[in-house]
Amino acid sequence: MSEHFPPNHPVLPQQKVGVLLLNLGTPDGTDYWSVRRYLKEFLSDPRVIETNKLIWWPILNFVILSFRPQKSGHAYAQIWDKEKNESPLRVITREQTQSLAERLRGEDIMVEFAMRYGNPSTRSVLEKMQAAGCQRILLVPLYPQYSATTTATANDKAFDALRTMRWQPAVRTAPAYFDDPHYIETLGNSIREGIAKLDFEPDVVITSYHGMPVDYLKKGDPYYCQCHKTTRLLRDYLGWPEEKLLVTFQSRFGPTEWLQPYTDKTLEALPGKGVKKVAILAPAFSADCIETLEEIAMGGKDSFMAAGGEKFAYIPCLNASTPGMDYIEAMVRRELGGWV
Ligand SMILES: C=CC1=C(C)c2cc3[nH]c(cc4nc(cc5[nH]c(cc1n2)c(C)c5CCC(=O)O)C(CCC(=O)O)=C4C)c(C)c3C=C
Numbered sequence: 001m002s003e004h005f006p007p008n009h010p011v012l013p014q015q016k017v018g019v020l021l022l023n024l025g026t027p028d029g030t031d032y033w034s035v036r037r038y039l040k041e042f043l044s045d046p047r048v049i050e051t052n053k054l055i056w057w058p059i060l061n062f063v064i065l066s067f068r069p070q071k072s073g074h075a076y077a078q079i080w081d082k083e084k085n086e087s088p089l090r091v092i093t094r095e096q097t098q099s100l101a102e103r104l105r106g107e108d109i110m111v112e113f114a115m116r117y118g119n120p121s122t123r124s125v126l127e128k129m130q131a132a133g134c135q136r137i138l139l140v141p142l143y144p145q146y147s148a149t150t151t152a153t154a155n156d157k158a159f160d161a162l163r164t165m166r167w168q169p170a171v172r173t174a175p176a177y178f179d180d181p182h183y184i185e186t187l188g189n190s191i192r193e194g195i196a197k198l199d200f201e202p203d204v205v206i207t208s209y210h211g212m213p214v215d216y217l218k219k220g221d222p223y224y225c226q227c228h229k230t231t232r233l234l235r236d237y238l239g240w241p242e243e244k245l246l247v248t249f250q251s252r253f254g255p256t257e258w259l260q261p262y263t264d265k266t267l268e269a270l271p272g273k274g275v276k277k278v279a280i281l282a283p284a285f286s287a288d289c290i291e292t293l294e295e296i297a298m299g300g301k302d303s304f305m306a307a308g309g310e311k312f313a314y315i316p317c318l319n320a321s322t323p324g325m326d327y328i329e330a331m332v333r334r335e336l337g338g339w340v
């Protein structure tokens with residue numbers, strides 16, 4: 001008999017592969033304190049706000065966190081899933097996770113989701129996966145276009161948790177998929193089908209991406225170029241000219257210059273140029289959320305109509321739709337190559 005120490009070796013769970021879907025995060029409720037807690041974590045992230053900490057700390061704590069939680073809480077209340085008492089972003093991310101788990105069933109793969117800010121936290125889920133025997137974990141940031149403000153910080157948070165694990169699993173990160181032909185085809189088909197359901201033919205279709213300070217682009221963040229490439233490939237796929245499929249940037253925050261053209265200003269200007277019927281989608285988001293449902297589908301529609309627009313339609317994100325999940329499954333299987 002060999003000499004083992006300790007003599008009563010603990011029983012170890014069976015080894016398995018894990019897939020961890022990562023998204024941004026969302027508040028646990030629409031009340032002031034829930035939204036404040038979420039915004040504080042979000043806006044304290046130096047990947048998101050690069051302003052010097054000594055300058056930013058008082059602005060965040062004394063100015064932004066005293067008024068923004070009410071304003072955002074009111075916006076969240078308009079889109080809240082009242083049946084599940086949860087934010088749509090989390091409802092949809094969970095549906096995507098369940099669907100992927102279903103598709104990978106029988107291969108002993110554990111599929112979970114975690115958020116960069118709020119719950120379920122990346123650390124708690126990674127610890128659960130490690131304890132369940134996941135010795136190989138694929139991290140999948142659910143952002144089609146890479147940005148340091150989203151993809152990199154999601155991965156950072158996962159690596160932070162791994163840093164304190166004695167028995168650290170092997171980890172891979174999935175790359176951005178902004179130009180993957182299968183993704184472009186899936187998104188292109190969702191545009192075609194979205195339009196086919198309408199009672200009008202849009203004069204133009206807008207791809208509205210989440211914005212970012214221009215300064216981050218100048219410092220080398222590839223997000224802006226990847227957004228443009230997604231739309232260019234969509235035009236090629238659909239066979240549309242440049243003026244039929246526009247690129248705009250939404251969700252401006254703070255006084256600095258953000259990526260342009262701005263979605264809100266574009267929607268206000270189009271009717272004056274004779275464009276009265278638009279359809280709009282938000283390809284930077286894998287799941288519908290406050291930025292798409294409240295800001296675009298509701299707010300964007302109001303400003304377009306107030307400026308003289310006649311027809312407005314919002315085309316949903318891929319969410320947990322069958323084609324959307326077909327894509328995520330194929331991408332995950334590809335990235336798991338050699339592991340399963
Ligand atoms: C302040 C700077 C911000 C940067 C830069 C930024 C980049 C960025 N964000 C997303 C995706 C999402 N953002 C969401 C909400 C949201 N974003 C910011 C700020 C920045 N985002 C704030 C303050 C908020 C909170 C809502 C609000 O108070 O207005 C969400 C939705 C979350 C939800 O709960 O529904 C997503 C998703 C991307 C892709 C991106 C890339 C440049």
Ligand SMILES: [Fe+2]
Binds near residue numbers: 210
């Ligand atoms: Fe954002």
Ligand SMILES: [Fe+2]
Binds near residue numbers: 251290291295
């Ligand atoms: Fe917003």
